[in-house]
Each structure stands twice: as C-alpha cells, then as structure tokens.
Amino acid sequence: MLRLVLKQTLAHRGRLLLTFAAITLGVTFVVGTLVLTDTSREVFDDQFCDASTEVDIVIRDAVAFDAAMGIEVERDPLNSRLAAHTATLPGVSRAIPVVKGTGLLIADGEAIVPAGPSMLTSWTGVDGFTLRDGHAPEQLDEVVIDAATATAHDITLGDTVRVQADSEADLRVVGLVGFGDADGLPDTTVALTSLATAQRLLRLGDGISQISVIAADGTATSEVADRLRAELGTDVDVAASQDTAAASAAAAKSQLGFITGALLALAGAALVIGAFLIANTFSVLVTQRTRELAVMRAAGATGRQVMTSILGEAAVLGIAGAVAGTGAGLVAATGLRALLDAAGATVPDGPTVLSARTLVVALAVGVVVTLIAAFGAARRAARVSPVMAMREGALGTAGGRGRIRAGVGLTLTAAGVAALSVGGATESMPALGAGTAALVAGLVALAPVVAPAVVHLIGRGLSAVTGRSVPAGLAREAARRAPRRTGATVMALALSLALVVFVSVVGASVRAALQSGFDEAITAELVVESARGEMLGGLEPATREKIEELDEVGTVSPLRFGHWKDSGATRALTALDPATIDDVTHVDMVEGSLTDLSDGRDGVVITERQAVERGRDVGDRLAMTFARTGTVQVPVVGLIDDDDAKALSTDYLVSLASYRDWFTERVDATLLVRPSSGTTLDQAQTALEDALEGMPTVEVRDQASAAEARTASLDGILTLITAVLMLTVLIAMLGITNTLALSIIERTRELGLLRAVGMTRRQLRTMIRTESLLIAVAGLLVGTTVGVATSALFVRAIAQGGDLHLQIPTTGLALVAAAALVVGIVGGLAPARRAARLEVLTAIHEQ
Structure with missing residues (x-):
C-alpha cells in the first residue's frame, strides 16, 4: 500500500504542485512566527540570566507585584547605607550598591535612539558586562559604553558623549564593553558610570536601585537569603538572582504574547483558505481517477483500502509541504521581523532558534490540515461500488447527501445570523464571535448551491452590459455544472477578502473615533510628547x-x-x-x-x-x-x-x-x-x-499632528495585518489557478469538441479567463458583504454604546476590489494558455 501511495503521488505531482505550494505557504507562516518568538524569548532569557551570573542575591524595595503589561514596575530607591550594613551580615562576601535608570546617549550633537531602551547603570563588574577595551569608569566625568553602539556610531576611546537622564552631563569614553559573547544588548544602548555619577544623573541623592549580593564561598544561597529576609524585614524584597532574572525575562517576554497570538491567528486563516484548495484538488483528482479506482476495487481492494490510499497521498503531500514550509519559515522569520519593525513592534534579534516543538507543530499542521481537507473526497471514493465506479463521472454527490448538506448549511447560517443579531443588540463580543463562526460555516456548507448561483447571476449581468458572447455563456455554464468545485474556490477567495475588508473597516472606524475624540475633548493648541x-x-x-x-x-x-x-x-x-x-x-x-x-x-x-x-x-x-x-x-x-x-x-x-x-x-x-x-x-x-x-526625543506637535500620532501605532498594526492577510489572497489565487488547471484536464474532450465545431484558440482562452474572472467577482461580492456586515456589528460592540461610528474606507475597498480582479485575471492566464494549446484530435480521443 505504501509503494502504491508513493507511486500515485509521484504520478500526479504536476497536478499537486499548487496544492503543495499552498501547504508550504501556510506552514511557512506558522514556522516563521514560532521561530521569531522562540528566538526573541531565548534572547531575553540569555540577556537577564547573563546579567546575574556572578550575583547570588538581589535586594530591592518590596512591591505588591513585579510587572504589568510586560513592563517591570519602578521601585523606590534604597538607602545606600543598607548596602554597607548588608555587607557585614553572616554569609555575605560582597554587597554591591547598584543604580539603574534611563540615559540617552548623544554623540556629535546627534541623539542615539535605539529601538529598545537607553540604559544607564553604575559599574559593578559582576552584571554580565565585560571590558573589551579601556578601563572601568572611576572618575565623575567618565563613562563606558557598549562596543556595538561605539562601532555603529564611530565612537572611540577618549571621545566625549553626552548622557541625558533626569539631568545631563558630558562624559569622556574610557572603555568599551560587551555582554557575554555579544558586543552589546539587542536594540539597546548602554552607558556605565561610577555610582556617584549615576546617582547625580538620575537625581537619586544617596539612593540606590538595588543591592547585588555575592554569597561567601561554601555558603548556600538559600540560607543567606533567609538570613537577609529575617534581618532586613519586609520593607525590602530579597530574591535569588536567578529568580529575579527569570521574572524580568518573563515580563519582557509577555510583550511577545500578543504578537505571537495575532500572527498565529493569521497563519490559521491562511491554512483554512489553503484547505479549500486542497479539498478541491483531491475532489477533482478522485473524479478523474474513477476507472483507476474501479480497477482497484475489482481487483479486491476494499473501500477502506481505497480511502487509505487517497489519505496516504494527502499525508505524503502534507509531509512534503511541512518540510518545505519549515525551511522557508526560517527565512520568513526575518521578513516577519522586518514587518513588525515597520509596524513599530520591535522584537529582539539573535541566533535563530528552531526548537523540536516547532518541528512537531509544522509536521502536525501540514499533515492534519491536508488530511482533513482530503477526507471528504476520500470518503466519497470509498463509498462507491466497483460497478458504479466503472461509469464515467460516477463520483458526484448524491442528492440525499446534497440535501443534508444544504439543510446543515441553512441551519448554521440561520444560527449565525441570529447570534450576530443578538450580539449586535447586546454589544456582546462572544456572541458576535460565535455568530461569525456559525455564519462562515453555514456559507461554506451552502457554497455548492450559493456560489454557482452568484456566478451565474454575475455572468448574466456581464452579458447584459457587454452583449451576448458564446465564450462568456460557456464559462458561466461551466461554473454552474461543477458546483462543489466552484463553491470551494469562491469561498476561499471570499473568506480571504472578507478578512481584509473586516480589518480595513474596523481599523478605519477606530482610527476616526480616536482622532475625533481627541479633537473634541482636547482644547490645548500644542502637545509635547516623547517621540x-x-x-x-x-x-x-x-x-x-x-x-x-x-x-x-x-x-x-x-x-x-x-x-x-x-x-x-x-x-x-x-x-x-x-x-x-x-x-x-x-x-x-x-x-x-x-x-x-x-x-x-x-x-x-x-x-x-x-x-x-x-x-x-x-x-x-x-x-x-x-x-x-x-x-x-x-x-x-x-x-x-x-x-x-x-x-x-x-x-x-x-x-x-x-x-x-x-x-x-x-x-x-x-x-x-x-x-x-x-x-x-x-x-x-x-x-x-x-x-x-x-x-x-521630545517632540512638539500641534493639535492635528497630535491627533494623528494617536493612531500611528494602530496604523502600523493594521498595515502589518493587511500585509499578512494578502498571503491568504495569494493562496486563494493559487486555488483559482489550480481549480481551472485541473478542470481543463477533466474537460479535455469537451474542449476538443468545442475546437472541432469552430471555436478559435482566442475564444477558448477568453472562455477560461472569463470563468476565472466570474469566480473572482463572486468571491469579491460574497467577501465584501460578509466583511462589511460583520465589521459593522463589531464596531458597534467596540463602541459599547459610545461614539464610534462605522467608517467605510472607500479607497481601501477599491484596492480590495482591484486585488480581486487582478486575482481573477492572473488566476486564469496559465489555464487559458494551456487549454488553447490542446491538439483537437488528441483532445477528442482523450478518455
């Protein structure tokens, strides 16, 4: 059976190529997201763990919680005398006072503004920073900076830089440091000064940020920590440095949670769209292999074995797509990072991390999605008797099952509309989410009925405008005669476009509300903010x-x-x-x-x-x-x-x-x-x-510019999401191309007869391209309708009864329409060219 599966897959590799591409794209997105976030998490872990490698215990002001929304809370300073007292306690080898804060570096009059923090800290020699050149800061006018910043901005030993914190000072660079094996921290500038200089720049007086404790040799860290807690009381927090580092890393990594979730959700959308393409491909292939399957059944193969062979081909295709997608995902991680940077959501860079978890997820996604999508076609093939399978085209859907599917579709659609109505009236997000899911499921079930009807109506309207055309009429009838294939192709494009429309409308509405609310409530003529x-x-x-x-x-x-x-x-x-x-x-x-x-x-x-x-x-x-x-x-x-x-x-x-x-x-x-x-x-x-x-880093804005700045981060996020969603549109275009290419193989004899009775190659190309365009326009109409309707209800729920009115971005929707038309035109080019090249006699004799 395994040899048969492999031979059948190789025999149909040309017909499976675009399906393989769709699986690869979906897996690429998943792997790229996981690699990006795993790499960033590893960077955070290394960064905070390396910073505490020589420190055993950290003493800071006690707080009720450590971090919120991915940001560590700022703590009150400690009295520097506490460090001297701590150093005298049993089990303590050294107690080093530390000052930390934010300090912007300015070199040659130009501010060095990294994507991440501008760190100012006192020199300790035990916090992971190691001298690469020069010496530690000893005098009040000396500073050590990280080697990465020095290289990037042409700063050398002896140069003067300005450090700007709560106060500012011109300091002489006397040393360059690295961090572990790296030349610095990712997306960060580092300025290390003497303790007194850091206190002066941060206006702490004699206060300190924390005390780094090194335990005496032969003394357990936990024992020293317990003694310190008993001695120092509950006003301070005494924690093992590794615990502190882990908490700091967790706070930093929590900011990646939203990014990971959003990207994986978009990857899921791409996989769902790809599933339509896979289902279409296997449905057409099973129909084309009717006689081959009949021979297998006549030779003694059971229905289960036939089903297993088809699912085996799907599994092989899924594995191949997962492997290719994993390789492409490593490259895609870099592209995703660039998109996030452009959207203002910077994530740290580091050595690429490809975990075993990512490999397992990639394989599971590729195989499971492909098997689920191919299951319907495999089940239909297994249910047909050997005698029935001998008849050409015997694998169509039986009327009973068609009626059941239509009934399920109507039920789900009605339930979705009802839930959306309730959600819109009550402004309930859960109800709207459930309603949208039910509506989409219902439309998918009804696609073989609804999509061909929509295509037919669009075709009639087009004929009424442009005049009757034989190729256009034949294209319309071809789409109607293959309802399952047409329905799946239309829905794939419709869902991808609905997502784009939804994001565009909700984004435009929220953007307009933010700006108008600011304009109405803020009467100040000028606004000063951090750039x-x-x-x-x-x-x-x-x-x-x-x-x-x-x-x-x-x-x-x-x-x-x-x-x-x-x-x-x-x-x-x-x-x-x-x-x-x-x-x-x-x-x-x-x-x-x-x-x-x-x-x-x-x-x-x-x-x-x-x-x-x-x-x-x-x-x-x-x-x-x-x-x-x-x-x-x-x-x-x-x-x-x-x-x-x-x-x-x-x-x-x-x-x-x-x-x-x-x-x-x-x-x-x-x-x-x-x-x-x-x-x-x-x-x-x-x-x-x-x-x-x-x-x-301070920016002065008038009221209009300030209102515009309120939406800058939103615009970046929307641009990122829209750019990623275009991947689903690309997969939908592959679906149209793949469906038409396979249908040409299925309709070879029909096309040969059309050529034999006088249809020219040009007319044949026009027919195929028209069919592609009709499918694209149908997907556009369904997708736009669903996208605008659901976004209107979500906008109402977001407003929670407030002033958030629906905004239809006409320019954005025009671009969506243009994208759909491009998909329709481009999707039909290759199949039309292939159909026109068919030899008439060979096509007529095709079995």
Missing part, C-alpha cells in the same frame, strides 16, 4: 520645567499613565493636574467634576460604563492594588463620559498628587500646552522647539 512612544511616558521632569519658564506659554498640564491590579487583572489609569486640566480640555462629566480630585484627598473618576459594570456610584469605594502601596480603597468622586475619557486614554482618572503617593515613576507622558495671552500658535510652537532643542 519614542514609551508606554508609561518618557518626558523627564526637566522638560516641564523648561516649558513653564517660557513667557510664550500660559498653561502646562501634564498627563501620566500607570498600571494597577484589579482582582488579578491589569488596568491602566491616567493621572492629571485638576488645577489646570480644565484649561486644556473640554470633557463632559456625568456626575461630579475633575476638580473634585484636588481637595487634598485621594479619589478616582471612572467612566459611566465602568460605573454600570461595577455597580459603583459617586461616594462608593473602588479597591485598587498598586505595586508601591498594595491595595487601597479609593473613593469614586466623579463619573466621566465614556467617549471623552478615551481622549485621556483610560477609564480611570486620578490626580497627580495621588499618583505620587501610589507610583514611583516621575516621568510625564504628555504635556498639554496653551499659549499665553497675546501669543500666536506659531510663536508658542517656535519657542517650545527652541527651548527643547537639546532634548532630541
């Missing part, structure tokens, strides 16, 4: 200080962001200045006022939707857990309109005074600026830009 787009800010206190000194500035109102825990879930909040916020915003309050946050007591303003969901009202208390303070019962002092809260970024608003109590971070995220009386917008903007010229 790096840090999640928790990026504007050092000196930024606000310089702006407030300008005569051209009337009001400066800062915004800060923070994370807190809500029964284990992570939430975000916005901190504002109640004294100035009304001068730069116009928000609608449902109850209370933002100034209620300024009466000297802690409080929170929440959105109306959160109040309803939580059953809270003004005067009630909300339990909020902060890393610095633990759980605090915060009184609700006001309710804000949901849409206006979006302009301030979160559903929870607190005062800057409360923020200072609950958070260690001291950087602003946004400064809303109103010019002073008598100062024009241009004068104020020029004054701001001049004052902040020495801060290269």
Whole structure:
C-alpha cells in the first residue's frame, strides 16, 4: 500500500504542485512566527540570566507585584547605607550598591535612539558586562559604553558623549564593553558610570536601585537569603538572582504574547483558505481517477483500502509541504521581523532558534490540515461500488447527501445570523464571535448551491452590459455544472477578502473615533510628547520645567499613565493636574467634576460604563492594588463620559498628587500646552522647539499632528495585518489557478469538441479567463458583504454604546476590489494558455 501511495503521488505531482505550494505557504507562516518568538524569548532569557551570573542575591524595595503589561514596575530607591550594613551580615562576601535608570546617549550633537531602551547603570563588574577595551569608569566625568553602539556610531576611546537622564552631563569614553559573547544588548544602548555619577544623573541623592549580593564561598544561597529576609524585614524584597532574572525575562517576554497570538491567528486563516484548495484538488483528482479506482476495487481492494490510499497521498503531500514550509519559515522569520519593525513592534534579534516543538507543530499542521481537507473526497471514493465506479463521472454527490448538506448549511447560517443579531443588540463580543463562526460555516456548507448561483447571476449581468458572447455563456455554464468545485474556490477567495475588508473597516472606524475624540475633548493648541512612544511616558521632569519658564506659554498640564491590579487583572489609569486640566480640555462629566480630585484627598473618576459594570456610584469605594502601596480603597468622586475619557486614554482618572503617593515613576507622558495671552500658535510652537532643542526625543506637535500620532501605532498594526492577510489572497489565487488547471484536464474532450465545431484558440482562452474572472467577482461580492456586515456589528460592540461610528474606507475597498480582479485575471492566464494549446484530435480521443 505504501509503494502504491508513493507511486500515485509521484504520478500526479504536476497536478499537486499548487496544492503543495499552498501547504508550504501556510506552514511557512506558522514556522516563521514560532521561530521569531522562540528566538526573541531565548534572547531575553540569555540577556537577564547573563546579567546575574556572578550575583547570588538581589535586594530591592518590596512591591505588591513585579510587572504589568510586560513592563517591570519602578521601585523606590534604597538607602545606600543598607548596602554597607548588608555587607557585614553572616554569609555575605560582597554587597554591591547598584543604580539603574534611563540615559540617552548623544554623540556629535546627534541623539542615539535605539529601538529598545537607553540604559544607564553604575559599574559593578559582576552584571554580565565585560571590558573589551579601556578601563572601568572611576572618575565623575567618565563613562563606558557598549562596543556595538561605539562601532555603529564611530565612537572611540577618549571621545566625549553626552548622557541625558533626569539631568545631563558630558562624559569622556574610557572603555568599551560587551555582554557575554555579544558586543552589546539587542536594540539597546548602554552607558556605565561610577555610582556617584549615576546617582547625580538620575537625581537619586544617596539612593540606590538595588543591592547585588555575592554569597561567601561554601555558603548556600538559600540560607543567606533567609538570613537577609529575617534581618532586613519586609520593607525590602530579597530574591535569588536567578529568580529575579527569570521574572524580568518573563515580563519582557509577555510583550511577545500578543504578537505571537495575532500572527498565529493569521497563519490559521491562511491554512483554512489553503484547505479549500486542497479539498478541491483531491475532489477533482478522485473524479478523474474513477476507472483507476474501479480497477482497484475489482481487483479486491476494499473501500477502506481505497480511502487509505487517497489519505496516504494527502499525508505524503502534507509531509512534503511541512518540510518545505519549515525551511522557508526560517527565512520568513526575518521578513516577519522586518514587518513588525515597520509596524513599530520591535522584537529582539539573535541566533535563530528552531526548537523540536516547532518541528512537531509544522509536521502536525501540514499533515492534519491536508488530511482533513482530503477526507471528504476520500470518503466519497470509498463509498462507491466497483460497478458504479466503472461509469464515467460516477463520483458526484448524491442528492440525499446534497440535501443534508444544504439543510446543515441553512441551519448554521440561520444560527449565525441570529447570534450576530443578538450580539449586535447586546454589544456582546462572544456572541458576535460565535455568530461569525456559525455564519462562515453555514456559507461554506451552502457554497455548492450559493456560489454557482452568484456566478451565474454575475455572468448574466456581464452579458447584459457587454452583449451576448458564446465564450462568456460557456464559462458561466461551466461554473454552474461543477458546483462543489466552484463553491470551494469562491469561498476561499471570499473568506480571504472578507478578512481584509473586516480589518480595513474596523481599523478605519477606530482610527476616526480616536482622532475625533481627541479633537473634541482636547482644547490645548500644542502637545509635547516623547517621540519614542514609551508606554508609561518618557518626558523627564526637566522638560516641564523648561516649558513653564517660557513667557510664550500660559498653561502646562501634564498627563501620566500607570498600571494597577484589579482582582488579578491589569488596568491602566491616567493621572492629571485638576488645577489646570480644565484649561486644556473640554470633557463632559456625568456626575461630579475633575476638580473634585484636588481637595487634598485621594479619589478616582471612572467612566459611566465602568460605573454600570461595577455597580459603583459617586461616594462608593473602588479597591485598587498598586505595586508601591498594595491595595487601597479609593473613593469614586466623579463619573466621566465614556467617549471623552478615551481622549485621556483610560477609564480611570486620578490626580497627580495621588499618583505620587501610589507610583514611583516621575516621568510625564504628555504635556498639554496653551499659549499665553497675546501669543500666536506659531510663536508658542517656535519657542517650545527652541527651548527643547537639546532634548532630541521630545517632540512638539500641534493639535492635528497630535491627533494623528494617536493612531500611528494602530496604523502600523493594521498595515502589518493587511500585509499578512494578502498571503491568504495569494493562496486563494493559487486555488483559482489550480481549480481551472485541473478542470481543463477533466474537460479535455469537451474542449476538443468545442475546437472541432469552430471555436478559435482566442475564444477558448477568453472562455477560461472569463470563468476565472466570474469566480473572482463572486468571491469579491460574497467577501465584501460578509466583511462589511460583520465589521459593522463589531464596531458597534467596540463602541459599547459610545461614539464610534462605522467608517467605510472607500479607497481601501477599491484596492480590495482591484486585488480581486487582478486575482481573477492572473488566476486564469496559465489555464487559458494551456487549454488553447490542446491538439483537437488528441483532445477528442482523450478518455
């Protein structure tokens, strides 16, 4: 049986080529995603583990939780005297005070802005950094930088660089370091200074960030840690360095979770589209091999053996596609990284990691998807008796089974429409998701009935516009006579286009809502933000200080962001200045006022939707857990309109005074600026830009530019998703080409007869190309309808009753339509050329 399977697969390798390509593309995407994320995770693990190789224990300020949304929380500094005390305790060989923070490097007047962090830390000699050249920083005006940054920016020993942190200083480069075997950390600049210099630049006074402890020889780390906990109390966190490194790596790696999930979901979509192509291929091949299967049955093969042979061919094809896809996935990982970089979602690079898990997943995906897609054709072949199989074309679907399929399709479609209606009315995402899945499943089941009818109607409409044409009429009838094949091909393209349309419409609607909400709620003429787009800010206190000194500035109102825990879930909040916020915003309050946050007591303003969901009202208390303070019962002092809260970024608003109590971070995220009386917008903007010229990562924007910047990350993500979804459109095009190519083999005698009765080669090419175009237009109509309808309901659910109106991106949909037409035209070129080259007599005698 195995030899038979291999021979049959090789005998039909030309007909299976495009199917092999579809499997390969789907597996390539899966493998590329897994390789990319595994490589990045390995980089994080190595980075944090190498940083603690010589350190046994780390002592830091105690916090309620270590990280939120992939970012480690900032801790209060420790008193440097604690390091000296720790060094005297039993079992401690060394206790090294360490200062860490952010410090931007500026060389030759140009800021060095990496994709990742700009690290400033004090020199310890035990944190993974090793000298490559020069010596450690000893004087207050000395700095050591990583060799990678020095090479990339032509910095040599003796050069002077500026380090910009909470304060700034010009320092002389006295050494270059590597990190492990590498010249530096991925996507990071590193500046190492003396402890006193780091404290001065970060304005810590005599404070330190942590204490790195090295245990005495022969002393167990766990015993020393227990002694330190008992001696130092609960105000500090004492942890093994490997545990600290693992927690830091986990926080960094958690940011990859969304990226991995999104890319794998898109890869799944590509595989589903490819499954239609596989199913079509095996359905046509089984029909074409009717007599061959009859001989096998007549020779004694059972239905199970026939089914096994066909599934065996599918398994061989799946294995071959998985192997090819694995190789291509290693290359695709680089392309995916470039796409993510372009979308603003940088992931660290390192030596490629191809894990055993990835190989198993690739093989399983390739084989399982192919077997499932080929199962229907194999089952139909196995159910036909030897006598029936001797008849040409005996493997069509029986009427009973067709009626059952239609009944199942109608049931699923009705259930999908009902669930979508309920989801749209209740704004329930789970209901909308279930409804969409049921609708798609129903349409797939109904495809053999619906798709040919749609193609026929499109063909009639085309004939009415262009005039009757024999090739066009024959193309229409050919699509109608093969409902299963036409239905699968149309649905493959329809689903891929529906995904593109869905993303385009939802993205355009959210984008428009973000911009309009910002324009309506923010009245400040100028906005100062970090050009790096840090999640928790990026504007050092000196930024606000310089702006407030300008005569051209009337009001400066800062915004800060923070994370807190809500029964284990992570939430975000916005901190504002109640004294100035009304001068730069116009928000609608449902109850209370933002100034209620300024009466000297802690409080929170929440959105109306959160109040309803939580059953809270003004005067009630909300339990909020902060890393610095633990759980605090915060009184609700006001309710804000949901849409206006979006302009301030979160559903929870607190005062800057409360923020200072609950958070260690001291950087602003946004400064809303109103010019002073008598100062024009241009004068104020020029004054701001001049004052902040020495801060290269600070950007001054007018209101329109600031609103546009709010959607920059969204635009990047949408571009990434759309670019990846075009892979599914490519697979759908392969499906059209493959289906038409196989149908030409199936219709060889028919095509020969058409040529014999006078049809020219040109007319034959026109017929095949028209059939391809009709299928593409049908896929476009079905896909656009499904995409727009479902996206409209999802937009309503996203709005949650707020101001988020459906936006139809006409330019984007026009591009989708153009892509569908290109798919139809290109998909029919090769089959049309092949059909036109058939020899008439040979075709007529084809059996």
